[in-house]
Amino acid sequence: xxxxxxxxxxxxxxxxxxxxxxxxxxxxxxxxxxxxxxxxxxxxxxxxxxxxxxxxxxxxxxxxxxxxxxxxxxxxxxxxxxxxxxxxxxxxxxxxxxxxxxxxxxxxxxxxxxxxxxxxxxxxxxxxxxxxxxxxxxxxxxxxxxxxxxxxxxxxxxxxxxxxxxxxxxxxxxxxxxxxxxxxxxxxxxxxxxxxxxxxxxxxxxxxxxxxxxxxxxxxxxxxxxxxxxxxxxxxxxxxxxxxxxxxxxxxxxxxxxxxxxxxxxxxxxxxxxxxxxxxxxxxxxxxxxxxxxxxxxxxxxxxxxxxxxxxxxxxxxxxxxxxxxxxxxxxxxxxxxxxxxxxxxxxxxxxxxxxxxxxxxxxxxxxxxxxxxxxxxxxxxxxxxxxxxxxxxxxxxxxxxxxxxxxxxxxxxxxxxxxxxxxxxxxxxxxxxxxxxxxxxxxxxxxxxx
Ligand code: SAH
Numbered sequence: 001x002x003x004x005x006x007x008x009x010x011x012x013x014x015x016x017x018x019x020x021x022x023x024x025x026x027x028x029x030x031x032x033x034x035x036x037x038x039x040x041x042x043x044x045x046x047x048x049x050x051x052x053x054x055x056x057x058x059x060x061x062x063x064x065x066x067x068x069x070x071x072x073x074x075x076x077x078x079x080x081x082x083x084x085x086x087x088x089x090x091x092x093x094x095x096x097x098x099x100x101x102x103x104x105x106x107x108x109x110x111x112x113x114x115x116x117x118x119x120x121x122x123x124x125x126x127x128x129x130x131x132x133x134x135x136x137x138x139x140x141x142x143x144x145x146x147x148x149x150x151x152x153x154x155x156x157x158x159x160x161x162x163x164x165x166x167x168x169x170x171x172x173x174x175x176x177x178x179x180x181x182x183x184x185x186x187x188x189x190x191x192x193x194x195x196x197x198x199x200x201x202x203x204x205x206x207x208x209x210x211x212x213x214x215x216x217x218x219x220x221x222x223x224x225x226x227x228x229x230x231x232x233x234x235x236x237x238x239x240x241x242x243x244x245x246x247x248x249x250x251x252x253x254x255x256x257x258x259x260x261x262x263x264x265x266x267x268x269x270x271x272x273x274x275x276x277x278x279x280x281x282x283x284x285x286x287x288x289x290x291x292x293x294x295x296x297x298x299x300x301x302x303x304x305x306x307x308x309x310x311x312x313x314x315x316x317x318x319x320x321x322x323x324x325x326x327x328x329x330x331x332x333x334x335x336x337x338x339x340x341x342x343x344x345x346x347x348x349x350x351x352x353x354x355x356x357x358x359x360x361x362x363x364x365x366x367x368x369x370x371x372x373x374x375x376x377x378x379x380x381x382x383x384x385x386x387x388x389x390x391x392x393x394x395x396x397x398x399x400x401x402x403x404x405x406x407x408x409x410x411x412x413x414x415x416x417x418x419x420x421x422x423x424x425x426x427x428x429x430x431x432x433x434x435x436x437x438x439x440x441x442x443x444x445x446x447x448x449x450x451x
Pocket of ligand 1: 280281282310311312313314315316317331332333334337358359360361381382383
């Protein structure tokens with residue numbers, strides 16, 4: 001096989017990076033935009049020892065799982081929604097297969113994986129957007145970075161974002177362009193406006209608009225606030241974030257409230273949560289309810305238990321279960337999130353909860369947070385890199401009877417389950433929950449029971 005060669009092949013798989021996978025003369029070929037079941041004509045763009053990559057030229061026979069009417073208007077280069085070309089049923093099936101494979105690879109092929117649970121809503125579910133801003137001949141533009149590049153794809157084509165975001169992004173660009181705001185340039189480190197950051201509380205309808213700027217103040221800020229107030233009354237929090245560092249981390253440390261509140265609120269599992277711009281909140285609210293309900297079922301609380309919520313963020317999982325527990329203690333490493341968790345407990349009248357700002361992977365921290373007693377149920381929800389062997393050993397040595405593991409990465413979940421398996425825990429049925437429809441990510445929840 002040679003570069004630029006035109007080949008025809010049957011596509012037999014779709015990986016979680018959105019590449020169709022097939023074989024040509026025995027060699028594995030990745031074709032972006034092709035899906036399992038297609039027969040395609042493609043142009044070879046890269047030849048490696050064990051695989052090649054080719055660009056889709058023509059679909060000769062269309063797969064039955066190919067979606068007839070893709071609601072997404074973004075160009076293929078966006079790369080965010082790797083499953084945009086296939087039916088949602090097929091996506092849910094692939095996500096279950098992905099989780100199954102992760103356990104198989106970890107040597108736990110016997111673990112059973114349930115069908116993927118979903119709210120069924122695949123459009124407009126994202127409640128958070130961060131749009132980089134760039135200068136063009138037509139004025140300021142904001143959107144998403146195309147995969148592996150810094151070309152901006154317009155915000156208004158995206159089908160998974162909350163529908164209220166694109167008009168606000170358009171307005172900010174228009175206002176900025178007519179008022180001479182400059183766009184930040186990564187190369188030179190000059191220019192003002194870096195990102196337009198939006199969050200919405202779907203249940204309350206409250207929107208936060210935060211402009212990330214390379215400067216200490218926003219010019220024309222009074223006029224801007226007034227214009228936003230009139231045009232977008234749902235924006236109850238208008239802020240700036242100061243980020244003067246030459247970095248691709250979106251947010252700097254300092255926030256300034258220009259008008260309204262410094263946070264928005266949302267309702268989740270019948271509780272009301274404050275969301276500050278720098279704290280973690282699940283991007284799919286309805287999906288989070290599904291996930292938390294699944295975790296709650298597995299926790300099987302009766303009101304007598306000491307419940308521990310590790311990697312608790314703003315405390316949402318633990319607080320949604322607190323009324324069924326005797327006591328809740330949460331551990332989270334980000335100070336601002338712990339403050340939010342305490343505030344969330346107060347504002348919902350939950351008096352049996354305590355939150356600690358510390359490393360959940362540390363044995364002494366766990367022992368201290370539990371107040372010297374053995375927790376009955378521990379929920380863990382670590383970031384993608386998973387938990388630690390030390391944590392698994394600590395929970396096992398304490399003899400914790402039940403652990404509910406919530407995970408956003410099936411590979412690290414499966415690895416961590418091998419530790420719990422060795423430490424004498426039975427691994428329950430794994431439930432994949434689709435919190436991020438159309439993207440390659442899948443959340444899972446599983447109950448580990450001490451044998
Ligand atoms: N359970 C929460 C948050 C999950 S995200 C929810 O559902 O909203 C994972 C969280 O783990 C983040 O808030 C992150 O700040 C926190 N975290 C990361 N490493 C940690 C550590 N070593 N100890 C405690 N918390 C940690």
